[in-house]
Amino acid sequence: KEYLHDFINSSNYKIDACIAIVKSDVQVLIEIVILHLEQQGNISLDDNTRYLLKSVDLAICHQKSPDLHTKLYSVLANLQSVGKEDFQLLLEINKQLTSKLL
Numbered sequence: 001k002e003y004l005h006d007f008i009n010s011s012n013y014k015i016d017a018c019i020a021i022v023k024s025d026v027q028v029l030i031e032i033v034i035l036h037l038e039q040q041g042n043i044s045l046d047d048n049t050r051y052l053l054k055s056v057d058l059a060i061c062h063q064k065s066p067d068l069h070t071k072l073y074s075v076l077a078n079l080q081s082v083g084k085e086d087f088q089l090l091l092e093i094n095k096q097l098t099s100k101l102l
Contacts, residue, residue: 007036007048015052026056027065030072037075044081050089058093059100 022028033049040046045053062069076090 007032010048012051019055024060026061027068029056030061030068034072034075042078044079045086058097
């Protein structure tokens with residue numbers, strides 16, 4: 001968590017490094033995403049949030065921490081502004097998650 005304390009300004013390289021460090025403990029990164037979105041007022045997804053959500057395995061998060069997974073989707077559902085890119089990302093995440101859980 002300390003490594004991504006400035007999540008909004010982190011590079012993709014730094015986010016990738018964090019994903020590699022946590023390996024299957026992706027819930028640590030999902031906690032950061034949720035906190036970040038809540039601190040930003042649940043307005044919209046920024047590039048780093050989109051990148052992280054595309055890059056982590058949310059099926060693992062669902063398996064290890066279903067409550068956190070549910071909270072993530074609750075936060076995403078309450079975004080004030082969802083653009084086409086965000087909608088497409090959420091559809092892709094849902095498609096990947098569904099295929100892994102079936």
